[in-house]
């Protein structure tokens with residue numbers, strides 16, 4: 001029996017970075033959370049404490065800030081690709097890098113009907129995300145969004161499910177459908193125009209949620225993914241996680257009031273959790289695209 005070192009990586013997690021573009025009096029704010037991780041030959045550090053291959057997590061953090069100053073940010077996918085390529089090019093024993101970025105949206109405050117030059121408000125809880133994985137010369141880009149909360153006040157049914165001993169749920173032909181979308185989509189290539197693609201995929205997801213008359217959240221999820229893949233051949237695969245944010249009618253009969261689908265209670269837990277991957281059958285191989293921060 002021997003004990004051996006398994007897959008490993010190390011980096012700086014959650015580097016918070018705000019970049020202000022002051023090249024015009026109309027400032028632009030970019031607000032990021034960046035996590036880096038390096039892969040390669042780091043056995044000695046783990047096995048004997050020999051740090052001669054360790055590009056410190058402190059240096060990785062410094063690189064992120066310095067690159068933001070030297071080259072600006074641009075689209076988060078391109079910023080992540082620049083960083084990953086730098087790390088992999090810096091020492092021969094660094095064979096791969098994973099750079100994950102979350103971007104928080106800020107919108108201009110409107111003053112006297114006009115957008116302000118340098119005053120902003122956070123635009124909700126929604127985040128744009130990317131994970132760039134470099135494996136030698138091969139680059140893999142997975143982009144997405146999280147915290148996109150959507151609701152339909154009608155146009156959703158749920159019936160036709162089997163009834164076992166424990167099934168109590170009533171069938172319904174009209175219910176509220178609400179969810180918080182986490183979507184991550186894998187691009188087929190790394191040399192794309194990522195800004196318009198993000199906007200387009202997001203719009204495909206949101207408009208399909210609105211358009212589809214839902215028979216199940218599962219059906220809505222699939223149709224959202226299918227629409228995005230149909231519209232954007234650059235997207236190879238999309239993975240979605242959508243909690244069913246249940247809305248329950250309140251029983252108002254103790255107060256001699258009816259409740260014709262007007263007043264709901266919204267417990268935040270438990271929630272149904274609907275998750276699926278929608279993919280092309282001819283998608284290029286995913287490689288290490290989905291390897292997480294936890295090395296799964």
Ligand SMILES: O=c1[nH]c(=O)c2[nH]c(=O)[nH]c2[nH]1
Nearest residue numbers: 158169215216217218244272
């Ligand atoms: O759209 C739904 N899918 C389910 O699988 C499910 N299960 C449940 O109790 N309600 C719902 N709604």
